[in-house]
Amino acid sequence: MSLLAAITGAALAKDLRLEWRSKDAINAMLFFALLVVVIFSFSFNPTAEESRQIAGGLIWVAFLFAAVVALNQTWARELRNQVLDAYRVSPAPASALFLSKALGNFIFVSVLEALMAPLFIIFYSLRALGPAWQLIPIGALGTWAIVVNGTFFAAMSLRTRSREIMLPLLLFPISIPALLATVNATSLILTGEASAKVWIALLVAYDVVFTTGCLLLFETVLHAE
Amino acid sequence: MYAILGDNGAGKTTLLRALAGLTKPTRGSISVSGSVDIRSVCPYFGYMAHPSLLYDEMNGTENLRYFARLYGIRNEQRCAEVIRLVGLDPQLARPVGQYSQGMRQRMSLARALIHDPKILFLDEPFSNVDASSTHEMVKLLVNMRDSGKTIVVVTHQAQLLEGAADEFVWMREGQIVSRTAAIPSPDRRESERQ
Amino acid sequence: MKRAFPILGVVTAGLLSYALYEALIGAPTEQTMGNVQRIFYYHVASAWAAFLLFFINFGASVAYLIRRNPIADAIAVTTAEVGVVFCTVVLVTGPLWARPVWGIWWTWDVRLTSTLVLWLIYVSYLMLRRFSSSGQTPLLAAVLAVFGALDVPLVYFSIWFFRTQHPQPVIGGGGSIDPRMMHVLLLNWAAFLCFAFLVCWSRYRLERLQKDVEEAQALESMFQRGSTR
Numbered sequence: 001m002s003l004l005a006a007i008t009g010a011a012l013a014k015d016l017r018l019e020w021r022s023k024d025a026i027n028a029m030l031f032f033a034l035l036v037v038v039i040f041s042f043s044f045n046p047t048a049e050e051s052r053q054i055a056g057g058l059i060w061v062a063f064l065f066a067a068v069v070a071l072n073q074t075w076a077r078e079l080r081n082q083v084l085d086a087y088r089v090s091p092a093p094a095s096a097l098f099l100s101k102a103l104g105n106f107i108f109v110s111v112l113e114a115l116m117a118p119l120f121i122i123f124y125s126l127r128a129l130g131p132a133w134q135l136i137p138i139g140a141l142g143t144w145a146i147v148v149n150g151t152f153f154a155a156m157s158l159r160t161r162s163r164e165i166m167l168p169l170l171l172f173p174i175s176i177p178a179l180l181a182t183v184n185a186t187s188l189i190l191t192g193e194a195s196a197k198v199w200i201a202l203l204v205a206y207d208v209v210f211t212t213g214c215l216l217l218f219e220t221v222l223h224a225e
Numbered sequence: 226m227y228a229i230l231g232d233n234g235a236g237k238t239t240l241l242r243a244l245a246g247l248t249k250p251t252r253g254s255i256s257v258s259g260s261v262d263i264r265s266v267c268p269y270f271g272y273m274a275h276p277s278l279l280y281d282e283m284n285g286t287e288n289l290r291y292f293a294r295l296y297g298i299r300n301e302q303r304c305a306e307v308i309r310l311v312g313l314d315p316q317l318a319r320p321v322g323q324y325s326q327g328m329r330q331r332m333s334l335a336r337a338l339i340h341d342p343k344i345l346f347l348d349e350p351f352s353n354v355d356a357s358s359t360h361e362m363v364k365l366l367v368n369m370r371d372s373g374k375t376i377v378v379v380t381h382q383a384q385l386l387e388g389a390a391d392e393f394v395w396m397r398e399g400q401i402v403s404r405t406a407a408i409p410s411p412d413r414r415e416s417e418r419q
Numbered sequence: 420m421k422r423a424f425p426i427l428g429v430v431t432a433g434l435l436s437y438a439l440y441e442a443l444i445g446a447p448t449e450q451t452m453g454n455v456q457r458i459f460y461y462h463v464a465s466a467w468a469a470f471l472l473f474f475i476n477f478g479a480s481v482a483y484l485i486r487r488n489p490i491a492d493a494i495a496v497t498t499a500e501v502g503v504v505f506c507t508v509v510l511v512t513g514p515l516w517a518r519p520v521w522g523i524w525w526t527w528d529v530r531l532t533s534t535l536v537l538w539l540i541y542v543s544y545l546m547l548r549r550f551s552s553s554g555q556t557p558l559l560a561a562v563l564a565v566f567g568a569l570d571v572p573l574v575y576f577s578i579w580f581f582r583t584q585h586p587q588p589v590i591g592g593g594g595s596i597d598p599r600m601m602h603v604l605l606l607n608w609a610a611f612l613c614f615a616f617l618v619c620w621s622r623y624r625l626e627r628l629q630k631d632v633e634e635a636q637a638l639e640s641m642f643q644r645g646s647t648r
Contacts, residue, residue: 003297010294018282082276086336089245089272091264092295149566156559160550169546170563173539174570177577184581194584202577209569217562220484224555225248 004096011100016107018077026111029070033112034119036062041123051124056187059120060179064146066116067109068168071150074101075158084222094219102151102214109143129192138189138196141203142182145210149174152214155221178206226366226376228386231396237379238274238348240396244377245272245346257344268296271337274348277329278336281322285332286315289339296340304339311335312361327358334362345369345376351385363389424620431613438603438610446603458516459600464607465508466534468615472502473541480564483557492557493626495564497619499544505615506538517588526587529579536574540567553633 019026040062044054078084087097117139120126128135150171157166185199229237242248243255246263258266272278279288289304305315311331321332330350337345345366351359367389370376378386383393387407395403442460449456479495482488513531514524525531544567548560596604 006297007295010291014280014283014291018280021282077280077282080281081278082274083278083280085247085272085274085276086278086292087295088247089267089270090292090295091268156547156562159552159555159559160547161552162550166547166550169543173536173543174566176536176539177570177573180577180581184584198580202573202580206573209573210566213566213569217565220558221562224558 004093004099007092007096008099008103011097012103015077015100015104019104019108025073026108029066029108029112030115032069033066033116036066037116037119037123041120051126052129052190053187055120055124055126055190056183056185058124059117060142060183060186062116062120063109063113063143064175064179066112067105067143067146067150068171070108070112071105071147071154071171072164072167074105074151074154079158088223094222095215097222098151098155098214098218102148105147105151106144109147110140113139113143126190128190130189130196132189134189134196134200135186138182138185138200138203141200141207142178142185144207145178145182145203146171146175148207148211148214152218152221155218159224178203181206226370226378226386226390227392227394228383228390229377229379229394229396230381230383232381234398235396236399237381237396239399241346241348241377241379245270247272268340269343271340271342271345272348273330273333273337273346273350275352277321277333279321279329279333282320284318284320285313285335286317288321288332289335292336293339298340307335307338308332310338311365312358325355327354330354331358331362334365343374345374347376347378349380350378351380351382359385424617427613427617431610431617434606434610434613438607441603441606447597447599449600452520455516455519458512460604460607462509462512462516463604464611465505465512466530467608468611469502469505469509469534469537471612472498472505472615472619473537476502476541477564477568480561480568483561484565487558489557489630490627492561493623493630495557495560496548496626497622499541499548499560499564500622501615501618503538503541503545505611506534506541509534510538521588523588526589527578527582527585528587528589529575529582532578533571533575536578537567537571540570 040058044058075084078087087094150167153170154167156170157163160166181199181202185196185203188194188196188199229240231237239248243250244257246267254261255263257263258269260266280291283291285308286304289308290301293299293304308315311334313328313331313335321329324332334347334350337347350362354362363385366376366378370391378390380386386393391406393405393407394401395405442457446457446460448454476495476498479491479498483491483495510531513528517526518524544560544563547563548556551559
């Protein structure tokens, strides 16, 4: 168990260090995130009252698209020079590799969201009428839902043609319940109409089910040859 | 030390990858060190191929330190030792992506050796490598064989291992066609082809 | 075995014709919706057929993951393809029914929407099969099928709960069904299942033949390299 944690930690640290070193990827992603917010704001220009109703959906769709761009390069570094073979030959548990990538993506996408959210608040003059603190667990659970399956499907897409389009093709249908839950929970908090508790519970269930599924099946996918 | 030889497409790489557990045979089974479950004996394997299996963005020491962690090794000294063993400088801060091919292959070998494996699988380790690096690597392999390791080398340059390998295994079209203790003379090789 | 196929074909044709007659003429006319309601026999029977096929696909996928048996994979691809066809019928007949009766093309009806998501998941399954290199296709597809199966209860619940928050019309009518209508529905379902079985059987044979041909070709190319020397 501690070996799993040690390797996950080492792999995650390595990814973060390398991302930090070559800042081009981060800069490009941040700018992309900004562009997405601006495009959405131009396209959907509602009054302050209406915007509370639809902002939940808008924000999460924007997050989803930004996330897909980030997820597509999850394994890029491991593909060069066939580094994945070195992992496969080693006794390191596959789930450690998966966890490190998923956590890395989670951090990365959260940074993007942290940039995009304030911009949305500004452009749409948003103000939460419900308990705003709940937006944090909703954000975390929703992001994890996208990222955990996204990292897994990115690994599956490695063995397909048209890798970049394959990832969203696989990810979007399966993510529908999570998206529904996150959007509705966010809208309920913004409009203050009702409690978001059931949606949050659904998100927790989704995250638990799919995190377990991914951890159990990643070994199979990694060694598929 | 076994040298696996044969023309392109003979199946040498497939055989090596199957032994290392990277690919599964469609028929039959493989047992290494008496075990059919290759994953259970993989801690004893070292694997090297033509791609370097290293991160281009990190320098040699960082790469080795990282891959050592995959085997549960946290000893920094060990990384430096292994790098020196293959004839490179552990202090070199240049990222691996900027190495010459010879240096890269040697660093890749260091990565394969970091956990002191009992069995080494090397796929075309000498391709595109300069003569002096090749010479050094062969010397190193001979030393390791003498200290008790099993080494399986795939190459299409049989002459590099002349006098070094214990057995030459020839493959053609996915089958092993002969196993010899030395490289046969050119005439015998021609008659074998026909 | 080969003789059974044409016999079954004839039986299926007969069953389908009889079911068609019953659905369009034999069954009693519904009192509020009139003849449009007859589409119900196709809509629901197709849905049941699709769900059954997808369930078999899930079973075959799990079997493949455990045993790596190529027969399991052949069954998986077969049921997925035929299932998607029936699922498409459900999604087309749904709006066709809703429009004349309720005046709208789409409503976030629980069953219809869940079927849409199921359709999306299985179309992505078929795309994965098409885009992956043939060696790993069975394994990756089986993993995706398992993920899809894990998703289904979550999909259903999320849409159901969504509707409690945003009430909308229900397609397909809940409540009790006239026993004569039920009889026609079951008849259609049986006819569809026979038809599905026939198509699956053909597809299965095609898949197995394809795999045999691929293997033979691979072996042949290995030996051919010898003769060119």
